[in-house]
Amino acid sequence: MCGIVGFTGKRAALPLLLSGLSALEYRGYDSAGVALAAERLVTVKSAGRLSCLQQKLKGGVWGQTCGIGHTRWATHGAPVDHNAHPHATPRLAMVHNGIIENYAELTAALCEQGCVFRSETDTESAAWLLDGIYGENHDPVQAIFKTIKQLRGSFAFGVIFADRPGEIYAVRRDSPLIVAQAEEGSFLASDVPALLAHTKAYYRPDEGVVCRLSAQGVCFFDDEGKEVAQRLETVDWSVEQARKDGFEHFMIKEIYEEPQALQRTVQHYLKKGLPRFQNPMLDGDALASFKRVILVACGTAMHAGLVGAYRIEKMARVPARVEIASEFRYADPVLGTGDLMILLSQSGETADTLAALRHAKAQGVPTLAIVNVVGSSVAREADHVLYTPAGPEIAVASTKAYSVQCAVLELIAIRMAMAKGRMDAHRARGLCVQLADHVPAEVLATLELSDRIRTLAVALTDAQHLFYIGRDLDCALCTEGSLKLKEISYIHSEAYAAGELKHGAISLIERDTPVVALMTVPHVAEKMISAIREVRSRGARVILFITRDLAERYEIPFDDCVQLPVSSTGQTVFGAATALQLLAYHVAAARGLDVDKPRNLAKSVTVE
Ligand code: M6R
DSSP: OOEEEEEEESSOHHHHHHHHHHHHGGGOOSEEEEEEESSSEEEEEEESSHHHHHHHHTTOOOOOSEEEEEEEOOSSSOSSGGGSSOEEOSSEEEEEEEEETTHHHHHHHHHHTTOOOOSSOSHHHHHHHHHHHHHHHOOHHHHHHHHHHTOOEEEEEEEEETTOTTOEEEEEEBSOOEEEEOSSEEEEESSGGGTTTTOSEEEOOOTTOEEEEETTEEEEEOTTSOBOOOOEEEOOOOTGGGSOTTOSSHHHHHHHTHHHHHHHHHHHTEETTEEOOSOHHHHSTHHHHOOEEEEEEOHHHHHHHHHHHHHIIIIIOOOEEEEEHHHHGGGOOOOOTTEEEEEEESSSOOHHHHHHHHHHHHTTOOEEEEESSTTOHHHHHSSEEEEOOOOOOOSSSOOHHHHHHHHHHHHHHHHHHHHTTSSOHHHHHHHHHIIIIIHHHHHHHHHTTHHHHHHHHHTTTTOSEEEEEEOTHHHHHHHHHHHHHHHHHOOEEEEEEGGGGGGTGGGGOOTTOEEEEEEOOGGGHHHHHHHHHHHHTTTOEEEEEEEHHHHHHOOOOOSEEEEESSOSSGGGHHHHHHHHHHHHHHHHHHTTOOTTSOTTOOSSOOOO
């Protein structure tokens, strides 16, 4: 949700800012801009993708060695030139990721003092506020602290001052920000991909610490103006991992990475064939003391939670429920002794998930985060963290992160079942072997169906709306299949428990309405067949995704069928998820859409 970058050093800043913004464009892409500092501040911005800004900058001479840049996901004000960042005042230029909640009152007061606003953004109020305070004594660190004390909401700011060329200042609250020192100079960014080409070591400054970047390096200050140390972190992602590598889109590349990501994740958490998390709560007896598991997340991560809840209940017989993070804390949930809260997040920066985590912690509930980005806010604040070593996920549509989240939840369910005395080591080992070896192989085999699925997808490109139906675990999977399709193809779709259709939504089925029917769960197979018959007899065109063994066992009516190269177990979910992701991908690609950057979306939703 908005990408910010900054560079100051020995080289021209502009190319570095643009390549950083290009690596962060997944965070927002409705407008972009840069501000460069030399004798004076120059700001250039443009509505549209980064390419529009590049076009605007063409032909200029841009030798400045210090600058900041921004790629926007609009919250306040339409995506037009004047709302793009950076926002400039006489004394400074500012980029911002987050939301200033009290911007309206600040704007009114600042306008009264004579500030002339040029945008409808919340950010400009912070820029003018800082401008005025900085004008009092020209001390940037003090001025930033004084300013942020007056701000409500979330922010990561990058600021350059007209009278301090060569220096960039930055600070964050509830929004991600990293800084790094490399050969070429010092960098500022919202996320690691922007830095990978220059360094793998970076600082993730603590909240409320002001950073000063110069060609000489990076310093951090606390609110008394004292220099403080911050922890240097390193990332093991490579530049290649953050590139498309010959694939047309990041999304399809990331789907193809699933077998390896799954294998890596499962192996990481296995010891002698059994789940081992190197965590006293999860490895010890404490796990047996939990009476309820609450899984909290947003979007795709929340859908992984649905799968996890099924598996925890099924194997460990511990009640598990899933909560949408944005609703959680406002619902005043009943929490208590015996609860374990699991938070799922690819980015670890999702504002709603972070707020839910804080709410649970304040109530004294133990929290466990399953996160892909090392050192992210959710990971840092949770009591316990399990990382999913899936590598960077760049496409806005989450794919491999979902698969590995499901895998970690499967391991937790097995471990919990053992701790509760519901599963012996022999059975647990069998499931772990299956997860470590068979599942990645099944996902690999599913990828070979890509061409077949593409053919089916082409026939769906003109669909107005469609249904995903399934029962039991398939029902959870359908929610994700449906979300994937709608977010990238813009075709309306609904996920329905197959048995629930006839209680209302079946009235929407008419001749040729496409219905994706998922059938991987043996004990509800016959019920699914009835649901398929019901929709077909009302004219639906049924596209059946079915496991090999169920296809052999039953006579099932369908219009198109994909036989999944997997056998029906609770772990079928992985191959089936891959198949549904491929379907969504091919529909969107066949519609000629920008698959990696769907309209109105951003990868990491860092505002509530
Ligand atoms: O980074 P997170 O996993 O916390 O993100 C949560 C959702 O915003 C995310 O899964 C979103 O639903 C994806 N775009 C779906 O593909």
